[in-house]
Amino acid sequence: MIREVITYPDKRLKLASKDIEKFDEELHSLLDDMYETMTAKNGIGLAAIQVAVPLNTLLILLPDENDEQKKEDLIEVINPKIVEKKGSIVYQEGCLSVPDYYDDVERAEWIRVEYFDRFGNKIVKECDGLLAVAFQHEMDHLKGHLFIEKLSYLKRKKFEKEWKKKQRAKK
Ligand code: QAP
Ligand code: CO
Numbered sequence: 001m002i003r004e005v006i007t008y009p010d011k012r013l014k015l016a017s018k019d020i021e022k023f024d025e026e027l028h029s030l031l032d033d034m035y036e037t038m039t040a041k042n043g044i045g046l047a048a049i050q051v052a053v054p055l056n057t058l059l060i061l062l063p064d065e066n067d068e069q070k071k072e073d074l075i076e077v078i079n080p081k082i083v084e085k086k087g088s089i090v091y092q093e094g095c096l097s098v099p100d101y102y103d104d105v106e107r108a109e110w111i112r113v114e115y116f117d118r119f120g121n122k123i124v125k126e127c128d129g130l131l132a133v134a135f136q137h138e139m140d141h142l143k144g145h146l147f148i149e150k151l152s153y154l155k156r157k158k159f160e161k162e163w164k165k166k167q168r169a170k171k
Contacts, residue, residue: 002033002036004052005037005097006051008163013049013050013144018054018055019055019056019079020056027057027118030048030053037051044069045060047141049144050141056079058142060074062130062131080113080142081115088108089108089109090106091104107136111135113125113127
């Protein structure tokens, strides 16, 4: 089932998500719905809070070298923790909850992350480049943060100006 993606400035996006305790059918249907929703909306990452569920889970599905998103490349992430990070990378980010706005954000270039898969198996993964960016972007959602909060003062003003303009155009 495709769920509604909530967008800025919905206050629920500021909630701190809680750890998942049961790796049960309810979790599996949440993950399945998140996958359907993310692919239907052409996303490469989605946190549960973006479908209004304040739980520590997220998905990442980067396109391959042929620019295709393959379900076998789907990464399902539960209760993640970044245990090490290094370097820095600037990437032009977007977000399904901040539609039609993209801007440069600086993050760690390499991370080691620990999390669980949908069956409760513990995973330790090292990521760099775009995958590291995606993990950090999605994990910020779990803490109630959006990428626009990381912009410089002037770029944040630019975002607000564009957002207000878009609101006027909608009405
Ligand atoms: C987060 O972002 C991310 O405005 C995932 O009209 C961003 O999937 C990970 C999207 C950068 C790594 C690098 C945004 C789709 C999707 C839009 C997304 C839009 C349609 C954003
Ligand atoms: Co996002």
